[in-house]
Amino acid sequence: MEMDLSITEIMIRLLIAMVMGGAIGIEREYRNRPAGIRTHILVCMGATIIALIQTEIASSSLRYAIENPSLAGVVRSDEARLIAQVVSGVGFLGAGTIIVTNRSITGLTTAASIWAGAGLGLAIGMGYYDIALASFVGIMLALTVVKKIIKVHAIKKLEIRFVHREETKEFIMNYFESKKIEVENVDFNVDFRNDYRIYTNVYTIDLPKGLSYTEVIEDLSMYKNITKLRLINV
Structure with missing residues (x-):
């Protein structure tokens, strides 16, 4: 100095x-x-x-x-x-x-x-x-x-808001199984609005190689009962 x-x-x-x-x-x-x-x-x-x-x-x-x-x-x-x-x-x-x-x-x-x-x-x-x-x-x-x-394969959370609980949950789980997506954890929430219920599930998921979160969101967004999709960084 x-x-x-x-x-x-x-x-x-x-x-x-x-x-x-x-x-x-x-x-x-x-x-x-x-x-x-x-x-x-x-x-x-x-x-x-x-x-x-x-x-x-x-x-x-x-x-x-x-x-x-x-x-x-x-x-x-x-x-x-x-x-x-x-x-x-x-x-x-x-x-x-x-x-x-x-x-x-x-x-x-x-x-x-x-x-x-x-x-x-x-x-x-x-x-x-x-x-x-x-x-x-x-x-x-x-x-x-x-x-x-350096590519880090990170575990992220996917928030899914939907109606018609049984039908939609079955669709989501079948989709995860078909794409070999591993579900680490699930958080549940339900809102009561007038005569119907809106469900919000937050899935902690681990994607297999070759599959991106963008693809998952695009695929799930095509389903009529899903009203909102959001990716959350852990």
């Missing part, structure tokens, strides 16, 4: 933060996520600014101690103090991108990218360019490549 930063070095660090934070934001905005390019640029640059301030505080403390040897044992400068506040404080911003609706949660990846962008900004601001570059590459790979390379 360098002391006595020049204005040129400060501008270079802020520019790097803008470029790297913007690149992460572009990926998030391309996927139509809650926080896009401007948010990620501001978070990364903000963290860089805090790190630059902390660097200047440490530099000033060191100069003061050198100029006043008798007070060298009294002067203290904790270089992690402001940085620690960034790490904890940016969590509140990330939490704002997390959306919870019924049994579904979205925005976790964007929240994590904001938090990682703040860490990237801290590395840039402190002048640790090797860490910043390696971290930037890792973040971009995690957001763009990992999901394409």
Whole structure:
């Protein structure tokens, strides 16, 4: 970490933060996520600014101690103090991108990218360019490549709302059996409306290879007694 930063070095660090934070934001905005390019640029640059301030505080403390040897044992400068506040404080911003609706949660990846962008900004601001570059590459790979390379066969929940209980349940179970879909668990619910009942079953299912949840929803939606279908991430 360098002391006595020049204005040129400060501008270079802020520019790097803008470029790297913007690149992460572009990926998030391309996927139509809650926080896009401007948010990620501001978070990364903000963290860089805090790190630059902390660097200047440490530099000033060191100069003061050198100029006043008798007070060298009294002067203290904790270089992690402001940085620690960034790490904890940016969590509140990330939490704002997390959306919870019924049994579904979205925005976790964007929240994590904001938090990682703040860490990237801290590395840039402190002048640790090797860490910043390696971290930037890792973040971009995690957001763009990992999901394409690593395929996780996840168990999900399928919410099915329907009428005519016996007839429809038989159709659903026969469909699952014909497609070799394994039912892990079932949650039941019933609503009473005027002279009829509406049933809602939430099936925790595990699909066989070669079958997608989109295909299952399309097949089941063709049945007349089913009024609503919704996929829920576990």
